[in-house]
Amino acid sequence: MSIDFKGRVAIVTGAGGGLGKQHALALAARGAKVVVNDLGGDVHGVGGSVSAAQAVVDEIRAAGGEAIVNGASVTDFAAVQAMVQQTMDTWGRVDILVNNAGILRDKSFAKMDLADFRLVVDVHLMGAVHCSKAVWPIMQAQNYGRIVMTTSSSGLYGNFGQANYGAAKMALAGLMQTLSIEGEKNNIRVNCLAPTAATRMTEGLMPEAVLKALEPQAVVPAMLVMASEDAPNRTIICAGAGSFEVAHITLTQGVHLGLTPDTPERLAAALAQVTDRQGETVPLSGAAQGTLEVGKAMVAHGG
Structure with a gap:
């Protein structure tokens, strides 16, 4: 069975570089019309320019695909709504949303400013909320939608120095759990991708040989499956270096003890x-x- 996206329209946030760029290129290569969204800031969320996103659009068009650029910050709901309206004005539908935009403000919890905690949560969690909220009524009306949240092993399992990032990423898994239930009747399938990939956000954190094995392209197949017509629902797929796993939030059988003073x-x-x-x-x-x-x-x- 071949996975293709002919006639489908996709929005990919944070698609000016790294994993988001590879997502956009892969979707376009398989026939999707793609909105390449990127604020153009650095890994800390500072600055802004659509030049990187425009370069991805140019690459897609040079290969014969269709793409448009958008520089909205996912933290700005009005700007996100305008992006979705731009998509509808251009192509008349939105089938796929890949919530990929993110930043890092790593520090141990003791040294972390609350402003840095808030901003990371705002970009990762509220950014995904804004984008999902903006496309939700469209997907409901057309009885079709595929939403991919980008979670992380730092959220699922923890990582030193990433209390803000981990909290935001675990929250995305919780958001996915409920949206997948609420969207099911309208054929809106919502899943999470937990990537291990070498991008600007991982430079300096891993040895060169490891970074080479963890090229972003090796994560993309999981996204393509979750964005496809035959996508699963309510699934956390972990991917890195060409390997794929599924993470579960489980419940033990436990014991009944009743309620007494002891x-x-x-x-x-x-x-x-x-x-x-x-x-x-x-x-x-x-x-x-x-x-x-x-x-x-x-x-x-x-x-």
């Missing part, structure tokens, strides 16, 4: 059983936790 002590004593991963599940929604807990309570009380 429940805290009994819980402390039973933690090994509570954390035992044998028989753990991947809940279909947040309600599954309550269902499990109430079910245990009913059994314990003979209900």
Whole structure:
């Protein structure tokens, strides 16, 4: 089965370089019309120019594809709405949104300014919220949409010096969980990509040989699958160096202890059983936790 995007329109944020650029080029190469969005700032979110994004548009057009440039900051909802309107005016639909834009303001939590925490959350989380909110009614009306959130192992598993980045990236997984449920009836599928790729944001963090193996192009196939007509839904695909995995947020079977004055002590004593991963599940929604807990309570009380 060949994955192609003929007749599809895609918006890729942060597409002036790195992973976003590769996403835009790959979508265009397979037939999508692409909005190449990039504020043009540095990795810290400073500055702004559409020159990098325009270069990507020029490359797509030189290869025979269709693309337009957009310099909106994803932190500005009005500008994002204008970008989506520009897309609709140009091509009349939006099928794919790849929320890729991001910045870094790395420091240990003790040394981190709250302004740097807020800005990183604003770009990664609120940027994805703004873009998703702007395309959502369009995707609902056309009964088709594919949204890819860019999460990270730093959010899923933590990373020293990235409390702001990790919090924002884990929040995107939570956003995906709910949007995938709400969008299902309108054939809007929402997934997360957790990339390991060498970009401007990883320079200086890894040895040269490792950086070479982690070329951004090796992550792109996961995005293409999540943007395709046969995309999964509510899936976190991890990708790097040509390898692909899926991350799950799971729920252990746990134990029912009831509520008595010594429940805290009994819980402390039973933690090994509570954390035992044998028989753990991947809940279909947040309600599954309550269902499990109430079910245990009913059994314990003979209900």
